[in-house]
Amino acid sequence: MRRSPIGLHPQTRENARVLGLKRCGHVVYRPVTNELAGVIIKVKEIIKLELVDRVDPPKTGAPSGFEVIGRLNPRIAPGSKAAKPLLPLRTRRSTAEN
Amino acid sequence: MFGSFVGAFRPTLTAFGGRAWRIPWRMSKTRKANVRKRLREVDGVIDTLIASGVQCRQLDLIKDLPRESEMLPRDKYTTFSRTAKNHRKSVHKVPHFTKRPIPRTTPKNF
Numbered sequence: 001m002r003r004s005p006i007g008l009h010p011q012t013r014e015n016a017r018v019l020g021l022k023r024c025g026h027v028v029y030r031p032v033t034n035e036l037a038g039v040i041i042k043v044k045e046i047i048k049l050e051l052v053d054r055v056d057p058p059k060t061g062a063p064s065g066f067e068v069i070g071r072l073n074p075r076i077a078p079g080s081k082a083a084k085p086l087l088p089l090r091t092r093r094s095t096a097e098n
Numbered sequence: 099m100f101g102s103f104v105g106a107f108r109p110t111l112t113a114f115g116g117r118a119w120r121i122p123w124r125m126s127k128t129r130k131a132n133v134r135k136r137l138r139e140v141d142g143v144i145d146t147l148i149a150s151g152v153q154c155r156q157l158d159l160i161k162d163l164p165r166e167s168e169m170l171p172r173d174k175y176t177t178f179s180r181t182a183k184n185h186r187k188s189v190h191k192v193p194h195f196t197k198r199p200i201p202r203t204t205p206k207n208f
Contacts, residue, residue: 004197034152037157
């Protein structure tokens, strides 16, 4: 988000919030969908938009420091949705909104 | 900043006699240059959306609007006003004009 939404229409501010933009200079990565395109158009004056090929910001060289070797909760099946990490890497093209 | 004509008085806003809030009727060259820069940035956002290949009704409506290089100076630096003389006023008199969507075309017959 390049400009603050202060002073703008409440619906415009809501659109910025829906995109996940919380403050000036905040960079978010979102998938390329028709629904989000309409939201982006509402806030086009205050954001900068780029097309990128990844959803997560580039990881630094530092390791995460842990590795999941098992789960305490036996009800989570290994291949289920709950077993997946919270931020899965997506390979679809995405937009980075600044 | 305003100390030159205030003289020996305390530089309060009251002492300025209303001169601290003067708004010029026209924009300076730098201000106009920044208006053009912001228009080009919005053009860039619209271009990125078109390049991403989304199908969006709002995008269809705005992608045919003139770009900054195709706009008349009259449309870049002034906007329609119901109350002003000749129904036009400078765009810097619109509150938050730097981040608010300003129409790129004039209403018909104005």
